[in-house]
Amino acid sequence: MSTHVIEIENLSRRFGKKQALANVSLSVPEGAVFGLVGENGAGKTTLLKHILGFLKPQSGTVRVFGLDPVADPPGVLSRIGHLSESRDLPPWMTVRELFEFTRAFYPKWDPVYAEELRMMFELTMTQKVTTLSRGQLARAGLLLALAHRPPLLVLDEPSSGLDPLVRKDILDAIIRTVVDEGRTVLFSSHLLDEVQRVSDRIAVLDQGQLLLTSTLDEVLVSHYRLTVSFAEPQPCFPVLTGALTWTGSGKEWDVICNGQRQELEAALRELDAEILEQTAPTLEEIFVARMKSAARSSFKD
Numbered sequence: 001m002s003t004h005v006i007e008i009e010n011l012s013r014r015f016g017k018k019q020a021l022a023n024v025s026l027s028v029p030e031g032a033v034f035g036l037v038g039e040n041g042a043g044k045t046t047l048l049k050h051i052l053g054f055l056k057p058q059s060g061t062v063r064v065f066g067l068d069p070v071a072d073p074p075g076v077l078s079r080i081g082h083l084s085e086s087r088d089l090p091p092w093m094t095v096r097e098l099f100e101f102t103r104a105f106y107p108k109w110d111p112v113y114a115e116e117l118r119m120m121f122e123l124t125m126t127q128k129v130t131t132l133s134r135g136q137l138a139r140a141g142l143l144l145a146l147a148h149r150p151p152l153l154v155l156d157e158p159s160s161g162l163d164p165l166v167r168k169d170i171l172d173a174i175i176r177t178v179v180d181e182g183r184t185v186l187f188s189s190h191l192l193d194e195v196q197r198v199s200d201r202i203a204v205l206d207q208g209q210l211l212l213t214s215t216l217d218e219v220l221v222s223h224y225r226l227t228v229s230f231a232e233p234q235p236c237f238p239v240l241t242g243a244l245t246w247t248g249s250g251k252e253w254d255v256i257c258n259g260q261r262q263e264l265e266a267a268l269r270e271l272d273a274e275i276l277e278q279t280a281p282t283l284e285e286i287f288v289a290r291m292k293s294a295a296r297s298s299f300k301d
């Protein structure tokens with residue numbers, strides 16, 4: 001039986017009139033690389049803040065290592081390496097002081113590993129935080145999150161605003177840590193190609209609602225793209241169960257679909273349409289299709 005490091009049940013959160021999270025339930029199994037995706041304002045940071053105990057659930061429950069993060073901050077935070085979205089590191093410190101300062105909070109700080117990471121991330125001990133570039137700040141923040149070898153890493157947009165080379169460093173560090181030591185990573189990201197590259201599980205948030213949570217393989221296998229040709233030109237694509245989004249005109253259309261394969265094929269045959277090709281969409285294409293389909297449904301409601 002797999003152990004879940006994080007278990008969230010029916011978590012809801014409002015900020016004034018804004019429903020930031022609505023009845024979100026998800027669990028993160030031990031050893032997973034879990035990618036949390038969603039558009040700006042979808043609720044990703046709000047969800048991560050509940051996991052860290054920075055926000056108290058207005059309704060629902062959050063358990064991390066079986067503990068309530070609000071009731072037991074030391075029990076939870078000592079086992080988490082956290083990279084915040086704002087990378088809020090004390091600007092007056094040097095990198096060395098930052099190491100010493102952070103180390104004081106974590107008895108399990110590994111100085112050899114910290115030095116290894118410092119070399120890999122090309123950080124200079126004497127440099128002041130205030131002079132670090134955005135990329136260097138992200139590397140320093142990640143180093144601090146990793147160096148006490150926490151069983152759980154929570155990273156908010158670890159590669160946001162970084163150049164591709166730095167991004168690769170960060171992702172490599174994530175993968176290496178997880179693969180080497182079987183630890184768990186939960187990270188939020190806008191970069192779907194990266195999420196597809198490193199995650200084995202994903203959750204998609206849309207305006208505070210959980211649109212889907214599953215293994216990456218299940219998501220990829222359950223979605224497919226059909227290129228179809230109708231006998232006669234179509235003024236618009238017909239409404240078909242399982243068809244999420246479509247592009248095209250006249251006789252030829254490209255459709256991103258979810259499940260319902262046999263029904264969809266039968267419906268297309270009924271409409272005198274031939275399936276020319278079936279291909280696999282990327283996670284980004286699936287994400288866009290799910291978002292558009294969700295927006296269409298909520299518009300209808």
Ligand SMILES: Nc1ncnc2c1ncn2[C@@H]1O[C@H](COP(=O)(O)OP(=O)(O)OP(=O)(O)O)[C@@H](O)[C@H]1O
Pocket residue numbers: 015018019020038039040041042043044045046047085
């Ligand atoms: N402290 C707060 N006070 C008021 N509204 C808030 C607060 N924190 C978040 N919100 C609102 O809640 C919603 C979700 O915000 P959140 O930061 O969780 O989204 P996000 O998915 O992390 O977005 P981004 O990708 O832009 O970082 C947004 O509409 C945001 O404006």
